[in-house]
Amino acid sequence: MGKASKKKRLKTSTPPQEISDNNISTGILSKPFLHIFFIITLGILIYSNTFKAPFVFDDISMYIVENPAIKDFKYFLDASRLDETSVDKGFREQFKNRIVAHLTLAINYKLHGLNVIGYHIFNLAVHIINALLVYYLVSLTFKAHFFKDRRPAAFSDAQYRGMFALFCSLLFVSHPLQTQAVTYISQRLASLAALFYLFSLVLYIKSRLSESGGRRYGYYLLSILAAVSAVKTKEISFTLPLVITIYELMFLESSTKKKLFYLIPFYLVIVLIPLSLIRTDSYSFESIISSMGQKSKDPDAIPRLAYLFTQFRVIVTYIRLFFIPVDQNLDYDFPVYSSFLTPEVFLSFLFLFLIFTSGACLFYCSRYTYNAKRYGYRLISFGIFYFFITLSTESSIIPLRDVIFEHRVYLPSAGLIIAVAASVFVITGSDKNKTTEKAMTAVLLLIILAFSVAAYARNSVWKEQIALWGDTAKKSPLKARPHYNLGVAYAEKKQFEDAVKEYLMAIQIDPNYYLAHNNLGFIYDKQSKLEDAVKHYAIAIKIKPDFAEAHNGFGLAYEKQSRFEEAVKEFSEAIGIKPDYHEAHYNLGNVYAKQGRTGEAVKEYLEAVRIKPDYTKAYNNLGVVYSKDGRFDEAIEAFRNASRFQPDDFSLHYNLGKLYIMSSRFDEAITEYLAGIKLKPDFAELYNDLGVSYLKKGQAEKASDAFKTALKLNPDFAEAVRNLEGINR
Incomplete structure (x- = not known):
């Protein structure tokens, strides 16, 4: 006791502070688990009105509804089998390049079919995880070597750093500009690539900051795997090694040799994966990059320089939408500029050059300024460089068909958020003025609230x-x-x-x-x-x-005019262009059936159901052709298949019942007619044929009741009258 009292007391830089209720509540609010709760809750609330938003645009024509690649896992085991389908060459290239994203769509299709809810839940989960990764990225950055033991007042305490990370994450999850990448289902390619991208960056930082050798290499290998997944999700991930390099130079410390040791494998990933896809007959590095959007190899492709000049204006538009997210649009009518000296282009370039130069100057200042602001300068500089680097793959000299889409700024927006948040927190944290801090916190909360309301409203348009x-x-x-x-x-x-x-x-x-x-x-x-109709098809x-759908339409018009040979020619033309065009096979089968060419009709119907196994119309007509040919067992099987996929179609039960009567299978006929009556109780023919089935079984009383019901529904039903009179005689 005595010895302890002689110990020299350490001096503190500030006197003990009184613990107020306000301090306690602020401390509770600074807990990471509460931050995570806020982020998840806000994300769910903002996107709660999107779960039934329908498939739109590329969801239908390219990625989900009409995409055979996600409907059978065999294509993931052997992508070359897509060559057997009518999927165009550009999509086949894209499928191989983005196989991770397509695999998630295939899993969704396996679990949910074409029910949109499961797809939206997945997209929202990805978005929320990305917001959490932004939170973790910012939190980890404050533990990086650059901040170690040199933190300024603004970033010195855990509460302040936690609130900084929270605001970055809340801005990311709530920003209306993110809605297209989340609510537009097929644009999970952008959000999922962002997930692997951010995850790889976070794991890399964890690896570099880990003191344990085992953990360090474990995190590093996981970071490489995440990078591979990012590249195989969307080509925007090609910039990941450059972002990691910038981060390494700005925030981490080690020898040049060690930095190269960590960085080179990431550059190898970016080089080797595209090279593994290149085939002399169909691939080039540019084709891989340009598969990021609709390919632009047609005669109307935008020239490279025109695309670049236009992107100066596009990037300014993205920045405007970031700060003022009004007049958002799924499909912008954006002009293409062919001259750098066009005022809009030149001024946009100067504006972007000023921002980029500001980032470089702030980086320089952060190296040679030794006050509290240097740390904020470094964060702002990183955010600016990150924004331009991540945007470069889609806003450079490789032209995509569409010059602007909001989902393209999903990943880059994280950089803008960090830069803006760092600016605000540096300003409010420099003087430690509590009034200023509270005022700026209130303003940020109001901005997040406004963004949340705007995002919810924007999502309502997608419903x-x-x-x-x-x-x-x-x-x-x-x-x-x-x-x-x-x-x-x-x-x-x-x-x-x-x-x-x-x-x-x-x-x-x-x-x-x-x-x-x-x-x-x-x-x-x-x-x-x-x-x-014929005029517009022509x-x-x-x-x-080579537009198969127009040839198919032409054939339908000819069929209605009983010009069967011309219809056959058009349907055959459609099939020649698009071999797995199930509707054309079905329509050709119908024409053959009308011509009495039953063998050829059967062949086309079978091909239609092979391509589309749940094609009930083809099964039904196949059953009709079989029954006319006296092939009752095969007809029954065809109608059963149709009924299996469409059990609420009374006509299928009616047709099955007729076949069972012809086959003297009266119990099964009765079962089918009763099922049909449940679905359509006002259809007199069902009751008449039910009566016939009962009569064949010797159940005259039940037969009489069925015939009477048929006549009640249709008093002029001559066949039912005869059947009832036959019983009464």
Whole structure:
């Protein structure tokens, strides 16, 4: 006791502080588990209105609904089998390059089919994980060598660092600019690539900061694996080694030799994976990069320099949307600039050059300034460099068909968030003025609240296709594609007049829009305006001779005119272009059946159901052809298959019942008729045939009741009258 009292007391730099209720509550709010809770809760609330948002745009035509690659895992075991399908060459390249993303879609399809809820849950989970990774990235950065034992007042205590990381994460999860990468299902390619990208960066930092050799190498190997997964998800990940290098130079300390030892494997990953995909007959490095979007190898491809000049304006638009997220648009009508001296291009370049130069100057200042602000300068500089580097793959000299999409700024936005948050926290943390801190905290909370409300409102537009494409067409009135897609949305709702109006608008803007011509032909065919239908199908084929859907439409129009040979020619043409076009096989089978060519009809129906195993119409018509041919057992099997996929179709039970009567299988006939009656109790023919089945079994009383019910539903049903009279005689 005495010895202890003689120990020299350490002096503290500040006197003991009184613990107030405010300090206690702030301490609780600074707990990481509460931060995680806030991030997850906010993410779920913002996206709670998206779970039933339908498939749109590329979800339908490329990635999910019409994508055979995700509907059978055999393509993941051997991607070359896609060559047997009608999937175009560009998509086959993309499938191999982005196989991780496609695998997640395949798993979704296996578990949920075309139920959108499971897809949206996955996308939201990815987004929330990304927000947590941003939180962890910022938190880890404060433990990096650059901050060690030299932290300024603004970043010295855990509470302040935790709140900084929290605000970065909340800004990321709530920003309206992120909605396209989350709610637009197929743009999980961007968000999932971001997940592996950020995860790889975080693991790399963990590895470099670990003191244990085993953990260090474990984290490092996991970082490499995450990098491989990122590259195999989307090509935006090619910039990862450069970002890791920038981070290494800015925040981590070691010898040059050691830095190279850690960095070289990441560059090898980026080089070796593309090289492994290159084949002299079909691949090049540029083709791999350009598969990031719709490929631009057609005659209308944007020249490289024009694309680069346009991207100066695009990046400024991204920055504007980051700070003022209004007038968001799924499909921007963005001008392409061909001259650097165009005022919009030149001024945009100067603005971006100023930002980039500011980042470089701040980095320089952080090296040679020895006050508290140097640490904030370093964070701001990193955020700026990160933004430009991660955006470079899609905003440089490799032209993509679409010059701007909001989901392209999903990964880069993390850099802007860090830069902006660092600026705010440096300003408020420099003087330790509590009033200023509280005021800025309140402002940041209001911004997060405003962003959350705006993101929720933006998501509400995605809930229904007509609303989404109506919003897009309103904001891009002179662009054909939004009007075309709005027409598709109207057509799906059977609002054909509105659909025709939008298709005509699309054609007025772009007379060569063959898809709009084809869809007009389809609607006119439905409305029995065959002359108009044929006219638009012909225009579509003239513009794009290898357009299988237009040949199929032409065939349907000819079939309605009983011009069967011409119909056969068009359906065959469609199949020649697109061998796995199940509808064309089905339609060709129908024409053969009408011509009495039953063998050929059967062949086409079987091919249709091979391609699309749940194609009930083909099974039904196959059953009809078999029954007319007296092949009752095969007909029964065909109708059973149809009923298995569409059990609520009463006509299938009706047809099965008839076949069972013909086969003297009366108990099974009764079962089918009773099932049909449950589905359509007002169909007199079901009761009449049920009565026949009972009569064949000698159950006259039940037969009489069935015939009477048939006559109650249809008093003029002559066959039921005869059957009932036969019992009474």
